[in-house]
Amino acid sequence: MTVNGWLQILFFLALVLLVTKPLGVFLARVFSRERTFMDLVLRPIERLLYRLTRVDENHEMRWTEYAVSMLLFSLVSMLLLYLIQRVQFFLPFNPQKFTAVNPAHLAFNTAASFTTNTNWQAYSGESTMSYFTQMAGLAYHNFASAAVGISLAIAFIRGIARRQTETIGNFWVDLVRSCLWVLLPFCLVGALLLVSQGVVQNFRPYDTAQLVVPQQVQRVGRDGKPVVGSDGKVLMDTVTEQTIAQGPVASQEIIKEWGTNGGGFFNANSAHPFENPTPFSNLLELFSIFAISAGLTYTLGRMTGSQRHGWAVWAAMATLFLAGVTTAYWAEAHGNPLLIGENQRVSALQPGGNMEGKEVRFGIANSALFATVTTDASCGAINGWHDSYTPLGGMVPLVNIMLSEVIFGGVGAGMYGMLIYVVLAVFIAGLMVGRTPEYLGKKIEAYDVKMAMLVALVFPLVILVFTAISSVKGFGTSGITNPGPHGFTQILYAFTSGAGNNGSAFGGLNANTLWYNTTMGFIMLVGRFFMIIPMLGIAGNLARKKYVPPSLGTFPVTTPLFTVLLIGVILILGALTFFPALSLGPILEHLLMGAGKVF
Amino acid sequence: MKKNLLTAVLMTLATTILLGLIYPLVVTAIAQVLFPKQANGELISKDGKIVGSALIGQTFSGAGYFHSRPSAAGSGYDAANSNGSQLGPTNRQLIERVTSDAAALQAENKAAPVPVDLVTTSASGLDPHISPAAAEFQLLRVSRARRITPDQVRQLVRQHTEGRQFGFLGEARVNVLELNLELDEHYPLH
Numbered sequence: 030m031t032v033n034g035w036l037q038i039l040f041f042l043a044l045v046l047l048v049t050k051p052l053g054v055f056l057a058r059v060f061s062r063e064r065t066f067m068d069l070v071l072r073p074i075e076r077l078l079y080r081l082t083r084v085d086e087n088h089e090m091r092w093t094e095y096a097v098s099m100l101l102f103s104l105v106s107m108l109l110l111y112l113i114q115r116v117q118f119f120l121p122f123n124p125q126k127f128t129a130v131n132p133a134h135l136a137f138n139t140a141a142s143f144t145t146n147t148n149w150q151a152y153s154g155e156s157t158m159s160y161f162t163q164m165a166g167l168a169y170h171n172f173a174s175a176a177v178g179i180s181l182a183i184a185f186i187r188g189i190a191r192r193q194t195e196t197i198g199n200f201w202v203d204l205v206r207s208c209l210w211v212l213l214p215f216c217l218v219g220a221l222l223l224v225s226q227g228v229v230q231n232f233r234p235y236d237t238a239q240l241v242v243p244q245q246v247q248r249v250g251r252d253g254k255p256v257v258g259s260d261g262k263v264l265m266d267t268v269t270e271q272t273i274a275q276g277p278v279a280s281q282e283i284i285k286e287w288g289t290n291g292g293g294f295f296n297a298n299s300a301h302p303f304e305n306p307t308p309f310s311n312l313l314e315l316f317s318i319f320a321i322s323a324g325l326t327y328t329l330g331r332m333t334g335s336q337r338h339g340w341a342v343w344a345a346m347a348t349l350f351l352a353g354v355t356t357a358y359w360a361e362a363h364g365n366p367l368l369i370g371e372n373q374r375v376s377a378l379q380p381g382g383n384m385e386g387k388e389v390r391f392g393i394a395n396s397a398l399f400a401t402v403t404t405d406a407s408c409g410a411i412n413g414w415h416d417s418y419t420p421l422g423g424m425v426p427l428v429n430i431m432l433s434e435v436i437f438g439g440v441g442a443g444m445y446g447m448l449i450y451v452v453l454a455v456f457i458a459g460l461m462v463g464r465t466p467e468y469l470g471k472k473i474e475a476y477d478v479k480m481a482m483l484v485a486l487v488f489p490l491v492i493l494v495f496t497a498i499s500s501v502k503g504f505g506t507s508g509i510t511n512p513g514p515h516g517f518t519q520i521l522y523a524f525t526s527g528a529g530n531n532g533s534a535f536g537g538l539n540a541n542t543l544w545y546n547t548t549m550g551f552i553m554l555v556g557r558f559f560m561i562i563p564m565l566g567i568a569g570n571l572a573r574k575k576y577v578p579p580s581l582g583t584f585p586v587t588t589p590l591f592t593v594l595l596i597g598v599i600l601i602l603g604a605l606t607f608f609p610a611l612s613l614g615p616i617l618e619h620l621l622m623g624a625g626k627v628f
Numbered sequence: 629m630k631k632n633l634l635t636a637v638l639m640t641l642a643t644t645i646l647l648g649l650i651y652p653l654v655v656t657a658i659a660q661v662l663f664p665k666q667a668n669g670e671l672i673s674k675d676g677k678i679v680g681s682a683l684i685g686q687t688f689s690g691a692g693y694f695h696s697r698p699s700a701a702g703s704g705y706d707a708a709n710s711n712g713s714q715l716g717p718t719n720r721q722l723i724e725r726v727t728s729d730a731a732a733l734q735a736e737n738k739a740a741p742v743p744v745d746l747v748t749t750s751a752s753g754l755d756p757h758i759s760p761a762a763a764e765f766q767l768l769r770v771s772r773a774r775r776i777t778p779d780q781v782r783q784l785v786r787q788h789t790e791g792r793q794f795g796f797l798g799e800a801r802v803n804v805l806e807l808n809l810e811l812d813e814h815y816p817l818h
Contacts, residue, residue, distance in 0.1 A: 308798025537714030
């Protein structure tokens with residue numbers, strides 16, 4: 030680890046801290062339908078959208094209608110994405126003449142993946158998806174699923190803030206205002222900033238470059254093995270050209286991070302020089318992943334009238350973030366002990382450390398930071414392959430997802446995920462002092478805790494069951510590409526990423542199979558909607574309750590003590606559930622690596 | 629329910645047109661006007677032919693060129709198939725590949741240990757850069773093959789070394805394609 034590395038990490042955290050208040054105030058104003066400086070332009074578009082879609086913007090919904098509207102919207106838009114993939118050959122903006130996305134289970138998997146804000150990718154973008162599918166199908170869902178997430182978080186906050194009422198807002202209004210006020214303006218500016226750094230934005234067919242030095246390469250057959258000629262020698266081909274994939278990347282890149290989606294335009298995601306060409310574009314992408322979620326903590330404080338509670342939650346998130354990034358940075362900077370003769374020392378002249386699967390321009394600090402941030406949030410973009418990280422360095426992203434991505438978290442999803450933990454923390458504190466737990470003036474009762482526990486239990490259940498099946502059955506283990514404990518981690522990571530709606534992967538796993546496409550598609554839908562419905566139930570139930578003024582026996586949720594308790598609940602729930610699985614994967618691999626074992 | 633279903637259909641269509649089509653087209657139009665070079669991939673032309681992109685690496689072989697990092701994209705630096713090796717840290721294939729590549733490099737320069745970025749594959753498989761240490765490691769070989777002094781090469785390397793952005797972001801790096809093109813221009817191979 031170097032001083033410069035830490036400087037970059039702390040600079041990033043300082044930016045997140047700085048944006049929390051202004052963005053939080055802005056979000057609160059947008060969703061309370063107060064005036065903002067963008068109204069002049071956006072109000073007419075908003076009104077037009079309501080007229081076109083038959084929405085009455087003054088209609089208030091009970092939590093059930095809110096949930097049904099959200100489900101209908103997700104269902105319809107998911108079907109449209111499936112359809113677009115299957116007929117992309119007939120649609121415009123397809124200069125590479127890609128055929129329909131095949132097989133059908135891959136298209137289903139991708140549709141489920143993008144609708145749930147997961148962006149798990151069993152395909153490779155530049156060889157599968159037309160520009161139309163990327164824009165109107167995939168990037169569109171980056172907006173839509175993010176807007177749904179923000180709307181839900183706001184609905185939950187309303188549930189806490191409102192008193193003795195049946196309603197928690199209007200889903201369509203929240204959705205539209207998320208898209209128009211929160212997502213679109215920043216993306217317009219951010220996309221152009223990215224282009225200035227070198228992120229491409231065009232509709233060109235792929236370009237062909239004449240290589241400076243033609244290359245002799247082995248001819249590889251369909252089975253991935255070198256082809257041997259009749260004389261027993263491996264056949265060689267001469268490569269003289271380089272095909273350079275292009276596309277409307279910047280417009281998709283920025284919403285990929287700003288909406289914590291994470292689905293790359295290209296297979297290599299934010300490691301690809303056309304998605305993330307410079308250290309500054311890298312910083313902008315990192316900042317975009319955390320900004321809205323950090324802002325929402327301030328919005329929580331503002332809308333519930335307890336600003337210090339918002340900061341207490343922020344502090345818990347920042348603490349867990351720092352713990353993760355320190356571990357990942359330390360592990361990666363240490364390098365791979367199995368490589369003995371090479372120079373892995375980190376210095377100003379070379380990145381050093383574990384550089385397999387990392388880019389020189391990012392080095393170790395920015396790669397470890399990216400891996401931590403992308404999994405603290407439910408983003409899942411990557412700028413280095415987690416599969417090639419050291420065992421402990423790769424365990425950090427895995428654990429982050431296992432903690433349900435509440436460390437700032439996905440846009441909206443991080444906030445309502447965290448509020449579930451807050452409910453549990455308050456409940457546990459109440460048990461300890463022997464009083465009915467209260468949260469910001471609302472009594473937390475049996476129904477609320479049951480719903481919160483439902484969320485907390487379904488998540489590990491689906492992950493562990495599917496991981497267990499895949500680890501012992503041929504259709505699961507056939508996807509493994511790294512033998513030993515690492516292979517188990519590949520499977521565990523996949524299902525954790527799916528259920529957590531993260532979308533990053535131990536990318537070696539060959540997951541484009543019937544088994545993985547269908548189970549991952551299913552688990553992503555469960556991980557998204559099975560969380561949301563109990564969560565909205567709590568919101569509706571809280572809104573109905575009377576306000577109870579705080580008394581001497583109330584456990585305050587604004588103090589450092591609360592922050593510590595909250596961190597404790599997150600770690601205990603997450604760590605205890607998954608520790609056995611972790612010890613079979615990354616922990617075992619770390620110990621064996623230290624003993625010099627290779628597989 | 630029925631009314632919300634109708635709204636769901638209409639909302640999907642309306643927002644798809646706005647966010648899925650109008651938005652990217654507007655960004656493209658502005659980007660093509662403001663940053664035409666960047667928006668099209670910073671392509672490099674020589675004698676009227678495209679020879680590569682300043683952002684995308686290429687494989688180089690032969691003693692007279694600086695070599696890029698190994699690549700797992702297609703058959704190597706395939707810019708239509710970006711990928712890393714996806715090899716885990718305890719995978720025998722990784723350890724054997726790195727060890728044998730490092731031994732070959734060590735044979736041509738025994739003065740210093742091999743910088744690790746020169747024997748590890750990048751994440752994209754298209755990394756256009758090597759570290760300054762990796763350039764220095766190859767410097768003598770290149771100068772000998774081109775029959776020029778090491779300092780002449782070192783000067784070019786320095787010109788194509790980018791420091792940390794704004795003085796503190798990212799890592800120092802050398803663009804291999806640009807450096808090799810410049811070498812060919814100033815000190816052509818015989």
